[in-house]
Amino acid sequence: MKKYLLIVLLFGALLLTACGGGAQSSDQTVALDPVPADYAGKSNPLGSDASTAGAKVFQANCETCHGPxxxxxxxxxxxxxxxxxxLPxxxxxxxxxxxxxxxSEGKPGTSMVAWKGILTEEQIWQAVAFIRTLK
Ligand code: HEC
Structure with a gap:
C-alpha cells in the first residue's frame, strides 16, 4: 500500500512538470511582431458586408492551407x-x-507568401473582413 502511494505521488509530480512545460512553450505566449510604420494604424476602409466578398477571396486563395x-x-x-x-x-x-x-507582405520563414500584386488592396481588406467573422 505504501509503495502504491509513492508511485501515485511520483506520477502526479511528473504530470505536473509535463503540463507546466507545455504551457510555457504554447503558441499563445509567443510575442507577435510589431506592425511596420507603413502599415501601422490602418483600418479597414470597407464595411463589414465586405466579408461576403472576402469569403470568396478566402475560398479561392487561402482555404487550401488555412482551412474553411x-x-x-x-x-x-x-x-x-x-x-x-x-486565424480566429x-x-x-x-x-x-x-x-x-x-x-500583403507575407510571413518570412513560412509558406505564407506576399499577396499584394496577386490580390488587389480591396480584396485583401475583404479577406480581413472575412477573417473577422471567423470563430
Ligand atoms: C501555401 C499555404 C498558404 C496559403 C495559400 C495562405 N497562407 Fe496564410 N499562412 C500560411 C502559413 C504556413 C503561415 C504561417 C503560420 C501562421 O502564422 O499561421 C501563414 C500565416 C498567415 C497569417 C499571419 C499569421 C501571423 O502569425 O502573423 C495570416 C493573417 C494569413 N496567413 C492569412 C492568409 C490569407 C488571407 C490567405 C489568402 C489570401 C493566406 N493566408 C494564404 C500558409 C498559407
Missing part, C-alpha cells in the same frame, strides 16, 4: 512547417493593420 474556417486545417497546410495556425485566435489578439500587413 481558418483553423489551420486545410489539406495543403498539413505538410507545412510551420503549419498555418488558428490570432485575429482576437491583433488589429486590422496587423492582418492587412501580414497578408
Amino acid at each position: 474556417q481558418g483553423h489551420g486545417d486545410g489539406p495543403a497546410g498539413q505538410a507545412l512547417d510551420p503549419k498555418p495556425k488558428n 485566435d490570432l485575429a482576437a489578439q491583433v488589429g486590422d493593420d496587423y492582418l492587412f500587413w501580414r497578408i
